[in-house]
Amino acid sequence: MQKRVVVLLYLLMLFGCANRNSEEPRISLHLLAPSDGPRAVLQQKLTFTTNDQTKELLVAIKLTGSEVKMNGLLPTGQFIYSLRYDGTTVVEDNLMNIPLPTHDMLAMMQFALWPTKAVETSYSKINGWDLDMSEGKRILSRKNTQVLEVEYISATHIAFTHFMHNYNIDIHTLEYLPL
Numbered sequence: 001m002q003k004r005v006v007v008l009l010y011l012l013m014l015f016g017c018a019n020r021n022s023e024e025p026r027i028s029l030h031l032l033a034p035s036d037g038p039r040a041v042l043q044q045k046l047t048f049t050t051n052d053q054t055k056e057l058l059v060a061i062k063l064t065g066s067e068v069k070m071n072g073l074l075p076t077g078q079f080i081y082s083l084r085y086d087g088t089t090v091v092e093d094n095l096m097n098i099p100l101p102t103h104d105m106l107a108m109m110q111f112a113l114w115p116t117k118a119v120e121t122s123y124s125k126i127n128g129w130d131l132d133m134s135e136g137k138r139i140l141s142r143k144n145t146q147v148l149e150v151e152y153i154s155a156t157h158i159a160f161t162h163f164m165h166n167y168n169i170d171i172h173t174l175e176y177l178p179l
Helices: 001-012 100-113 116-122
Strands: 040-050 053-063 070-072 080-087 089-096 128-133 137-143 145-152 156-163 165-176
Touching: 001 116, 040 089, 053 137, 070 137, 100 137, 100 156, 116 128
Parallel strands: none
Antiparallel strands: 040 053, 040 165, 053 070, 070 080, 080 089, 128 137, 137 145, 145 156, 156 165
16 A cells, blocks of 8 residues: 555646646647657656756657557556557556556657658647757647657757756666667
8 A cells, every 4th residue: 555655646746747727828739640650669767857956767668650668667667557659549557546647658659750840740730830850859839838858869869948847857868679
């Protein structure tokens, strides 16, 4: 029981960044087609920072072209969630039964990893989005408000800033296997 409470508190702090003031405008990130993305298996260490608090999460991701699978583990190795996205539906298995920002988690990963053309097609200027896509950085804005920034620090290190929800995610890829 105590272990479950510790995990619950950890997740509440970790994903508390998803809580927003209800008066804030809702800007929804897009989910991209799995077929447009890379084919690979990744193991990553994510470090979330919000409100001067930092927490870590381990993630295993499988990108097949037909679907995206993601499993989250605490640093201790304890499974906390899995999700699958087939291009239409997101299916979650959430061990803790607390809401996780899975839509944003998937959309941010895709924004960082999917090819430029797929991102540009989804976040078009016609639909009110502004993109700044350079060699080492991707910036997404809407109506002159910066929403998301991805910085490619190295081949195995990516840094996210989500301006609307006021958090940072530092991602270190531990293993990348092309399929």
